[in-house]
Amino acid sequence: MSNQIVARIIRRFTKTILCIFGVILYLKNLSSLVNKKLVINTYLNEVMKVPLGFFEEDFRLSQKGIDWLEEWNTEAEIATSISQIAQKVVEILVNVPGMTQAHSRDFRRARPIFTLKDGTVIKVFINPANVKHIFLADSNNKMLFGGYVGWIDTKGLNQAIEKIKHSLTSTS
Structure with missing residues (x-):
């Protein structure tokens, strides 16, 4: 050519x-x-x-x-209240290095990975660029939190997810 x-x-x-x-x-x-x-x-x-x-x-x-x-471009429906357990989870997540606010349009693409004691669902979405997103959904599937980290900080996010899973689920 x-x-x-x-x-x-x-x-x-x-x-x-x-x-x-x-x-x-x-x-x-x-x-x-x-x-x-x-x-x-x-x-x-x-x-x-x-x-x-x-x-x-x-x-x-x-x-x-x-x-x-x-x-x-469709945004998720946002919850109007948050439980104390979900507040603890948000605090853990915002302290993960590199955590950035995610766009709510990715909320419905996220898949549930586990449920907390209060019924809050932890959801994960990995976009085509292999960037990991985490979302919290209340019992009515309304978004409480959405964030993501870059590749370099994925290990920290995975550790936070494990910490949340072991300390705040009904099996803990």
């Missing part, structure tokens, strides 16, 4: 990715979508300055793609 063809492919790919991220951010801030396709085309044309018909030949954002974007 010639350098010109490779450069053209890279430019097209980069522009497409930037447009997709722009659409994601734009959709996240919309309170209601009356005509999703119209909104996306308008956004691409007016905000990203992509000419109408740019994607007609080789890219169409399908309804499945739009649904995925909306699902990806």
Whole structure:
């Protein structure tokens, strides 16, 4: 392949990715979508300055793609109260080196690993980049806490999870 063809492919790919991220951010801030396709085309044309018909030949954002974007941006329902046991767990977790607040959209992707004495569920999600997330859910599956650590701090998170499991579950 010639350098010109490779450069053209890279430019097209980069522009497409930037447009997709722009659409994601734009959709996240919309309170209601009356005509999703119209909104996306308008956004691409007016905000990203992509000419109408740019994607007609080789890219169409399908309804499945739009649904995925909306699902990806759906936030979890947050609990309004927290038990004393769950408070202890949060204190343990926030003291793990590297702990960072997780986005609530990953809450529903997390899988339960054990339940505490008070019914609080400890859930874990590992994203495609292999970053470990931990979430606490109350007995109604509402989010109490969400955090993650980078690769370098995963060992500390695993130790905290084991500490919580051995000291605050009903089998302890």
